[in-house]
Amino acid sequence: MPPQSPPPPYGSRSQATPPPRQPGNYMTIIRDSGPIKESFLIDPMLSVPSDLLPPLTPYETESCRNNLNIETKSGEIDTDIEVMKSGWSTRFRANIRSRGDIVIRLRLPGTVSPHDPTRPGPLCVMDVYASSGNIYLLIPRKRMQGRLNVTTRGNVIFSPALQKDLNIFNESEKRRECFIGDCTAWSEDLGDKINLEAKSGGGVSVQYNDEPFVKPENGDCIVS
DSSP: OEEEEEEEEOHHHHHHHHOOOOOSSSEEEEESSSSEEEEEEEEETTTOOOOOOOOTTOOOBTTTTSSSEEEEESSSSEEEEEEEEEEEEEEEEEEESSOOOOOOOOHHSSOTTTTTTTOBOOOOEEEEEEEEEEEEEEEEETTOOEEEEESSSSOOEEEEHHTEEEEEEETTTEEEEEEEGGGGGGOSSSSSEEEEOOOTTEEEEEETTTOOOOOOSSSOOOOO
């Protein structure tokens, strides 16, 4: 029998292909101290038994629950959020809050074509708040179409690629009201909406997922 090749090093398979994850919905993680570094696979149409539903946060109601809540009261957040395909009118709602830096890698299904009523779902409605830190948001290219509101007295950086797809319709003091994609096909109920707020002079950086990303050590917002 010919000699067999040695097995690949432990962990090489997982590096090439991430292991499958069980999807969840209506999930809440709140920590009093320490960072949160987690990955989530969210199915916004997944039915969850009532006795598994977490208590409501101050940022949702029984009739309008968030699909994902993440909060740390002392620490940073570094999260990868993947959302499964659903009906085009379904909404993925998320509320993410921290007293440190926040890094979000957002992955949504499909792509958006201008004036195409069959755009993939869900719509994305996300509120991100850093009371003392920077916000770094990475979004999927050719998928977001809707409002991007940024509130901060710190630096705001949009990557060069994102700037080509983004318009700032209103800038006043610490707030910028932007739109990603084709606004002519947009209406209030049929678009994504992301609110980013960084207090205490924190900065905001937004770019596409497929652009190189480096989180700087000195706290500045940098897109390499």
